[in-house]
Amino acid sequence: MNQIVQYLTFGVAENLFAAPVGRVREILDLSPISRLPRSPAELLGMIDVRGASVPVVDARRLLGFGEANDTANTRIVVLTMMRGGRETVIGLKADRVFEVTSLDDETLEAPPEIGSCDWNAGAITGIGRRNGAFVTVIDVDSLFADIDVAHRAAA
Template identity: 60%
Template sequence: MAEQAQYVTIGVAEEIFAAPVTKVLEILDMRPIARLPRSPDNLLGMIDVRGDGVPVIDLRLTLGMPKAPDTENTRIVVMAINGAKGVVTLGLRADRVFEVTLLDHETLDPPPAVSAGWNDNVIEGIGRRNGNFVTVLDLDRLLGSISLAPDHAA
């Protein structure tokens, strides 16, 4: 029998999202973020993680949700994402992190086919945890196209 995939469940606004635990490097408390001039709105800036500069993306803004202030539950989830030029380390600012867990079923439901104009390619599928829907993000598609390398500077 195949091992069930584990996920880190992340809260953004009232929604629950999940990311494969294999992509998560660490979960940090919120800390000061060094702003970058003329960066996109969802790129909050850089943090230092053990001597390495790690860009931090606001997951709320990336998903088209309104900005929200930091709280005592705000976390930065440091992840390894497959980008166009190989693996990139990124921090995701999330409103809260719940747990590392298995979803209720091994298989995910496909994203709903509701509208041709809806961009669902950032969703790997829909799972359930304790009876609640959990949106499993395709982080490589959602974040892999973000240009962070210095050679993209204007």
């Protein structure tokens, strides 16, 4: 029996990505971000979310896309990830957020194998399709673990 999973879809550049709804805490309008000295380029800084400090990562930089100016559609998606057996909260600045949608887990394609090139497909759960467009489903834990952003932000 197919398992239908709910995902939040968001855009980065001209691409469509999805994160499991169970990992999404909330979606925020863009607010001022306090920069952290000597932080990696993809770590924009910290925001206050109801008294909690939350590190914010730029999805464009993290995913390897060129920089762009923020727009009225730019959002911060607050996600939870598992790190060292505990839940950590992190914000992901995306160009836009679309909708919550269902994707059938059995129809998700595996990430492509590219041979020996320097590409980490481990941050991708699968590739789906929605309204004729590819949807890259991210693995929240792996995506952030690779760059160790949560550890650096907490230090």
